[in-house]
Amino acid sequence: MATSPNASTTDFRAFHGTLIHSVTSAEIDIIENGLLVIAPNGKIVKLEKGIAQGDVNDQLSEYGLTADSPSFTSLPRGEFLIPGFIDTHNHAPQWTQRGLGRGKVIMEWLNKTTFPHEARFADPEYAQKTYGLCVGGFIKQGVTTASYYGSLHGEATKILAKVCMEKGQRAFVGKCNMNQSSPDYYKDASAEESLSVTEDFIAYVRKLDPTSELVTAILTPRFAVACDRDVLGGLGKIASKNPDIPIQTHFNETIQEMEITKSLFPEFDNESDLYEHFGLLNSRSVLAHCIYMDEYDTGRLETLECGVAHCPVSNTTSGNFGVAPIREYLRRDMKVGLGTDSGGGYSSSIIDAMRQAFVVSKARELNTNGEDKPLSINEMFYLATLGGARVCCLDDKIGTFAVGKDFDALEIKTMGEHSGIITYVEDYDTTEDIFEKFVMSGDDRNIARVFVKGRSIK
Numbered sequence: 001m002a003t004s005p006n007a008s009t010t011d012f013r014a015f016h017g018t019l020i021h022s023v024t025s026a027e028i029d030i031i032e033n034g035l036l037v038i039a040p041n042g043k044i045v046k047l048e049k050g051i052a053q054g055d056v057n058d059q060l061s062e063y064g065l066t067a068d069s070p071s072f073t074s075l076p077r078g079e080f081l082i083p084g085f086i087d088t089h090n091h092a093p094q095w096t097q098r099g100l101g102r103g104k105v106i107m108e109w110l111n112k113t114t115f116p117h118e119a120r121f122a123d124p125e126y127a128q129k130t131y132g133l134c135v136g137g138f139i140k141q142g143v144t145t146a147s148y149y150g151s152l153h154g155e156a157t158k159i160l161a162k163v164c165m166e167k168g169q170r171a172f173v174g175k176c177n178m179n180q181s182s183p184d185y186y187k188d189a190s191a192e193e194s195l196s197v198t199e200d201f202i203a204y205v206r207k208l209d210p211t212s213e214l215v216t217a218i219l220t221p222r223f224a225v226a227c228d229r230d231v232l233g234g235l236g237k238i239a240s241k242n243p244d245i246p247i248q249t250h251f252n253e254t255i256q257e258m259e260i261t262k263s264l265f266p267e268f269d270n271e272s273d274l275y276e277h278f279g280l281l282n283s284r285s286v287l288a289h290c291i292y293m294d295e296y297d298t299g300r301l302e303t304l305e306c307g308v309a310h311c312p313v314s315n316t317t318s319g320n321f322g323v324a325p326i327r328e329y330l331r332r333d334m335k336v337g338l339g340t341d342s343g344g345g346y347s348s349s350i351i352d353a354m355r356q357a358f359v360v361s362k363a364r365e366l367n368t369n370g371e372d373k374p375l376s377i378n379e380m381f382y383l384a385t386l387g388g389a390r391v392c393c394l395d396d397k398i399g400t401f402a403v404g405k406d407f408d409a410l411e412i413k414t415m416g417e418h419s420g421i422i423t424y425v426e427d428y429d430t431t432e433d434i435f436e437k438f439v440m441s442g443d444d445r446n447i448a449r450v451f452v453k454g455r456s457i458k
């Protein structure tokens with residue numbers, strides 16, 4: 001068993017200043033003079049609003065802290081805390097191919113750009129080096145939780161899980177199942193092998209992190225195109241035997257992919273029926289893209305409480321310009337969050353994903369003659385935080401600063417040495433202005449510290 005990253009933390013930690021988190025998909029709470037106290041186990045034990053600087057010591061005394069303690073942070077103007085970003089769809093092996101193959105449609109991009117690259121993860125040394133860079137790179141950009149696809153290799157995917165654990169990132173990690181429609185050099189040897197490597201991987205993760213404090217195995221059929229009926233059915237059985245294990249796949253991503261799916265599985269009229277038949281759609285399912293949706297598919301995902309991983313950068317820059325109906329998902333209060341789809345897109349930043357989600361929502365407004373209004377700043381932020389937590393069924397644990405949740409957070413700085421190239425903060429800016437400047441023009445230089453379960457990991 002790996003040592004818990006919090007084992008050496010013995011002190012309470014506290015912050016005083018501006019705290020910003022979502023209340024609903026459309027509303028944020030900007031808490032001025034907030035006081036947040038975090039217990040040594042990483043849980044938030046106190047959240048108070050409107051505490052004057054002079055009253056901080058009184059509020060902290062029961063935790064053995066004062067305003068002079070090293071684990072107390074006072075956030076001056078231009079600095080604030082937000083919940084950590086949640087990347088609901090991320091291909092870890094594609095870290096070193098981001099941006100490659102723009103303009104290719106999905107099958108050409110997979111065959112020419114992606115599979116030759118992912119095949120390199122047969123080499124554990126390459127996996128160790130690349131996954132270290134990948135997980136470190138996402139942490140640097142404020143991703144406190146990621147849902148990762150690994151490659152098809154069991155050993156490399158174990159390395160990915162271990163790297164997340166060691167670096168302290170919360171993660172779902174999945175061995176990618178794919179035993180058809182790909183070249184022989186990058187394909188599971190058989191359905192049996194695909195499933196047995198998956199079960200071995202699940203057992204490994206259960207040992208690595210027995211209570212899923214940070215790392216959880218996730219079932220990862222790449223997409224129906226890449227899996228035969230035995231693999232899909234076998235994964236469905238594993239899902240029903242392991243009700244704590246989430247499932248991720250790609251769903252209604254491109255017209256080409258949907259046509260190939262139909263030709264391989266003619267007995268199903270749509271992808272909802274297909275994945276549901278094999279036991280892969282439930283409240284733990286994280287479905288990437290969900291772009292080309294009719295009322296039937298949308299209704300099934302709503303009824304089955306599946307989560308949608310919206311990946312606006314890859315949806316609009318690989319092959320077609322895919323406009324997912326996010327306003328409709330929000331209207332129905334479906335679970336929807338953001339994915340960088342690192343590799344599928346060119347950016348590994350959730351801040352970029354927020355902004356591109358806005359661009360896509362403007363396109364959707366055009367496509368619907370103004371009916372689907374564009375996303376607001378608050379909605380973009382919700383998708384990156386609480387929305388993502390809901391997609392991962394982790395909203396009882398993370399996504400806001402509610403007492404009892406784990407402290408997964410980003411300390412944002414917009415002035416001085418951390419200002420980077422953010423839109424300049426003027427004396428007359430309100431906190432709302434500064435927050436909007438961060439969402440629309442900030443980057444990783446504004447993310448001074450990253451916390452997962454109360455532990456500082458950047």
Ligand SMILES: O=c1[nH]c(=O)c2nc[nH]c2[nH]1
Nearest residue numbers: 091222223250314341344
């Ligand atoms: O964006 C994507 N990235 C992938 O690796 C992939 N595989 C199937 N479908 C996919 N879509």
